[in-house]
Amino acid sequence: MQLAQWRRPRVILWATAGVVAFGFLITVEIVARRCAGVPGPITAQARELVFAPKPGPLYGGLALMMVVLTWRQRFIALGAAIGIDVVFVLVRWAVDANVPEGHFFGNGALWAMLGCAAFAITRRTGRERALLLKGVGLGLLLVTGRKTGDTWLLITSKTRPNVLDPYVATADHALGNPSWVAGRMLNSAGPVATHVLASVYAQLAVAAVVVALYQLRNVASERRFPRHHLVRTFLVIGLLGPAVYMIFPVVGPVFAYGPGASGTGGVQWAVANLWPHTPPPIGVPHAVPYDGITPRNCMPSLHTAWATAIFIHSRQGPRLLRYAGTFWLIATLSATLGFGYHYGVDLVAGVVFSLTVETAMRTYDRGWDRSGVKLVAYGTAVFTVLLLTYGFLPLEMARHPWAFGPLVILAAASMIYGYVRTTQRWEPKAAPTLRAEPQPEPV
Known part of the structure; x- marks a missing residue:
């Protein structure tokens, strides 16, 4: 992207918002570990790439992300999410993993969103890339916001x-x-x-x-x-x-x-x-x-x-x-x-x-x-x-x-x-x- 484009007010605004959001998440992560002795939202979100999560927020985020996709792309993304979840469930069943109640699946939705982000960066350009990344960001914001809220509630109980x-x-x-x-x-x-x-x-x-x-x-x-x-x-x-x-x-x-x-x-x-x-x-x-x-x-x-x-x-x-x-x-x-x-x-x-x-x-x-x-x-x-x-x-x-x-x-x-x-x-x-x-x- 040319330097003149980066100086556009909307680009600067989006970049500033991204930096502020990332800084806020790091701050909550540090406060959670020091005050509450628990992992913060970044660690909790990273764990859900492998460990069994709550499916609701992740599939809700996937649904929001798919508003930027065509119907064909939506079926592909949803099919990929369900397929990945089936694999995770079978592996957990095979190794007899101890899964909390209500945490059976959901990893596939997170992997599908990250896959769409990678697809946007590597296979799309210009406005198409920006639109797809906005959709992924919208979905991940819903999921990360839920994690941040849960962490913040625990912080209130420990610090007040x-x-x-x-x-x-x-x-x-x-x-x-x-x-x-x-x-x-x-x-x-x-x-x-x-x-x-x-x-x-x-x-x-x-x-x-x-x-x-x-x-x-x-x-x-x-x-x-x-x-x-x-x-x-x-x-x-x-x-x-x-x-x-x-x-x-x-x-x-x-x-x-x-x-x-x-x-x-x-x-x-x-x-x-x-x-x-x-x-x-x-x-x-x-x-x-x-x-x-x-x-x-x-x-x-x-x-x-x-x-x-x-x-x-x-x-x-x-x-x-x-x-x-x-x-x-x-x-x-x-x-x-x-x-x-x-x-x-x-x-x-x-x-x-x-x-x-x-x-x-x-x-x-x-x-x-x-x-x-x-x-x-x-x-x-x-x-x-x-x-x-x-x-x-x-x-x-x-x-x-x-x-x-x-x-x-x-x-x-x-x-x-x-x-x-x-x-x-x-x-x-x-x-x-x-x-x-x-x-x-x-x-």
């Missing part, structure tokens, strides 16, 4: 021994302790509702991939990516959100005020065994110690933020996709509260956080126009004020719910209103239909 759940639980009185209410409702709803909500909560990434595949369905034919799509917002939410976990470490109601959802917490670490039947009493909150295993991943609720982004991006799809996006948002909100994973104020912060990130991504595409910049600044301010209020005024929130409850809801509603107004202004207006002039009848 004290949690601020009493502060959030006290502030949640302003909203009527919705997690306790939802927990009792879910207990009485029966096993079918519990199973459905658990599946929705666990498979949030599947919904994101489905919406992203719809948005990227024309990449292969148009030979370019759309200006804005869900994957970008999804990844930025996952990149920025965990940083707040370090500032505001919270484990959630079922851990801090219940037995723990998976045994990692338990009543021995809980402030009291109250969830979901008895709301915590109002008192002066203080930080409490917790175990070194449970992630401090409640503030803000990233499941809520991601579900909100899925809902927003599904609005431009067909009716079935819009219904699915609405269902996924409602079910995710119900699951986060009903299983005791989050407090109500977490969800409010998650919605504001998601809309702020989504606005920032759209504003970047539009060249940082004034309306977008103002809304990003407003969303950042609202999110900051919410965190400060939860941290410094929780007792006042609990003692005056009639004032603080509506204010918290109004803060989220104002961000939603601003986002809707701003994006409607950005949408291209249809040209007016001109009425045809009547033609004179022939004589």
Whole structure:
């Protein structure tokens, strides 16, 4: 490539983003080894070239990568991935390898993506090479992002021994302790509702991939990516959100005020065994110690933020996709509260956080126009004020719910209103239909 081409702004931007991402991964790798004593995302990803991985993220990444391929190339890539997986499974069966539950296959998808990257470098040039490498990068970003998130959650549990759940639980009185209410409702709803909500909560990434595949369905034919799509917002939410976990470490109601959802917490670490039947009493909150295993991943609720982004991006799809996006948002909100994973104020912060990130991504595409910049600044301010209020005024929130409850809801509603107004202004207006002039009848 000529020197002039490297000086193009977009090339410089992509190169800078690549360097920053690689530096971030190395930093997380070092921190994971020093603070948590475990391999980081780079090592974990490299291991999956040989050892049995979780298949979902890898095949989800392969599906995203294939948006840049023709149908013939997709069948070849998928066939190669399945064939490689069959070989790995047979070898593990032959040597009687000890494979963790649910980790039967998936190596083939990773090898197929790396094979496409090698094919792009050696057999393609120009725009074709760039498009194929972007597709591979998109797929690997999904996989690596999942690994990085898992590592970061472990880092939060090792570096933040004290949690601020009493502060959030006290502030949640302003909203009527919705997690306790939802927990009792879910207990009485029966096993079918519990199973459905658990599946929705666990498979949030599947919904994101489905919406992203719809948005990227024309990449292969148009030979370019759309200006804005869900994957970008999804990844930025996952990149920025965990940083707040370090500032505001919270484990959630079922851990801090219940037995723990998976045994990692338990009543021995809980402030009291109250969830979901008895709301915590109002008192002066203080930080409490917790175990070194449970992630401090409640503030803000990233499941809520991601579900909100899925809902927003599904609005431009067909009716079935819009219904699915609405269902996924409602079910995710119900699951986060009903299983005791989050407090109500977490969800409010998650919605504001998601809309702020989504606005920032759209504003970047539009060249940082004034309306977008103002809304990003407003969303950042609202999110900051919410965190400060939860941290410094929780007792006042609990003692005056009639004032603080509506204010918290109004803060989220104002961000939603601003986002809707701003994006409607950005949408291209249809040209007016001109009425045809009547033609004179022939004589």
